[in-house]
Every structure is written in C-alpha cells, then in structure tokens.
Amino acid sequence: MATVLVERRGEVALVLLNRPEAMNAVNPELRAALVATLGELNRDAATRAIVIAGAGERAFCAGQDLEESAALRLEDVEGWLERQHAMYQSVRDLEKPCVAAYNGATAGAGFQIGLCADLRVGYPEMRIGQPELKAGLASIVGSYLMTQFVSLTHNLQLSLAGELVDGTRAYEMGLLSHLVPRGEVIDKALALAAQMAQLPPTAMRVTKARFREVTQPGFDAALVAAKKAQMACFSAGEPQAATKKFFAERAARKPR
Numbered sequence: 001m002a003t004v005l006v007e008r009r010g011e012v013a014l015v016l017l018n019r020p021e022a023m024n025a026v027n028p029e030l031r032a033a034l035v036a037t038l039g040e041l042n043r044d045a046a047t048r049a050i051v052i053a054g055a056g057e058r059a060f061c062a063g064q065d066l067e068e069s070a071a072l073r074l075e076d077v078e079g080w081l082e083r084q085h086a087m088y089q090s091v092r093d094l095e096k097p098c099v100a101a102y103n104g105a106t107a108g109a110g111f112q113i114g115l116c117a118d119l120r121v122g123y124p125e126m127r128i129g130q131p132e133l134k135a136g137l138a139s140i141v142g143s144y145l146m147t148q149f150v151s152l153t154h155n156l157q158l159s160l161a162g163e164l165v166d167g168t169r170a171y172e173m174g175l176l177s178h179l180v181p182r183g184e185v186i187d188k189a190l191a192l193a194a195q196m197a198q199l200p201p202t203a204m205r206v207t208k209a210r211f212r213e214v215t216q217p218g219f220d221a222a223l224v225a226a227k228k229a230q231m232a233c234f235s236a237g238e239p240q241a242a243t244k245k246f247f248a249e250r251a252a253r254k255p256r
Helices: 028-043 066-071 074-092 109-115 141-146 152-161 167-173 182-197 201-236 238-253
Strands: 004-009 012-017 049-054 059-061 098-101 105-107 119-122 127-129
Touching: 004 028, 012 028, 012 182, 028 074, 049 059, 049 109, 049 182, 059 109, 066 238, 074 109, 074 141, 074 201, 098 182, 105 109, 109 141, 119 167, 119 182, 141 152, 141 201, 201 238
Parallel strands: 012 049, 049 098, 059 105, 098 119, 105 127
Antiparallel strands: 004 012
C-alpha cells in the first residue's frame, strides 16, 4: 500500500500521509515517498497549491515511527537525521502555497512537517506538540521551527515539558493559522489553498523564496546542532530505553 497518496482537487493537490494503522507515523517508506511526491508536484505546472493531511480518523501524523527508532544504532543516527531534514526541506522548498490540515493527533515529526508549511489548520480538541524529550531525544529542529511562531516562554513549555496542548491553546500561541470544527479541517485547508492558487505564481514563488532565504541559515544550523545532540542522547542510551519501555507497555496492554 502506498504510504503517500495524492488526490486532485482542480489546481490543488491533496497529499495524504497514508499509514493510518500507525497513526501516519514517519517511517523510511513514508519519508521517501513524501519527498518524491512533493518534488513531483513542485515541478507539475498543473498544480498551483498543495494541502498535506493524514489518512484515517485518528491522526495527521503521530511523529517518528518508534519501530524505526528502536532499530537505530549510534552509527545510523547522522544519516537518519539527514533524511529527516530532507523531508522537512521538501516542504520548505515548495514554490507553491502549502497548507497543513492537522486533521488528527499531531506530534513531533508530524508537527514539524506542518511548521514547514505556509499555513496550518486545526480544530479545538486536537492534541499537538513536541514530545521528543519523552522519547529520550533532544528537541532541536522542532524548537528552532517554533521560534518562527511562538515566544520563548511557549517554546520552552512545549520543548522541555514535552506535553501536548489542545488546538485552542495552539491557536492562541500562534501555532495554528485557522481553528475550525474537526469535520471542516480538510475543507478549510482546501479552500485556503484554492484561494492562494489564484494568486500570481511568480509573485508567490519569489515571496516564498525570500522567506526561505531568511530562515534557511537557522534551519541548517539546527540540523548541525541536532546531529551533535542526538548522538549524545543515543550514546547515553536514553532513546533506546524510552522505546524499550514503550514496547513493553504496549505488549502489556494487549489481550492475552
């Protein structure tokens, strides 16, 4: 089954993260498919805007797939982070407007995919945030991306406590561009994308390029910092311990 799907809505492409059984968590297949899909849509003249959403009813994207994390060795960490960075960069590199439709739980890598988009739509009851520390990982790239939207006070709360907040609080902080009822999230995102698709494409492209130029040095620096920080975390064994605990607790909850 394809891990990323594309549905055409006129000039708008609806990109669906398609691992609903795993709450659309990012694994190697989804990561590679998203990079390839966004690259193709960026080159497609018939596509004037893009919406990213999650398949199923539960999640936009629950973050990094812990099955992949559990298998990482210390020597794998740098390459893994570079592939994650390339995934976020593929969203940042879009020359066309991109709206993230947070149509379910959104955390970690999923949250960061949306932070790389131009607009984010959510709903009041959703859960959203940056729980990396709870998984034994440093909050580096996500905390950098949040500096573009929230104050240091909110950034510290989300990055260091690792707690998810609801959509209303995220909207108040400035993390969401629009707050609508849950059943309207994708429709609102599509409407916003269709509206922006009618704007002059060259003006859109060069304006987005300027925003990218302004923020790219910090984004690249965050990758360098993330490599050093996550190597320290993996050397200390903290991500490994967190994933081991997660899988043990999940196994204990299964009916015997």
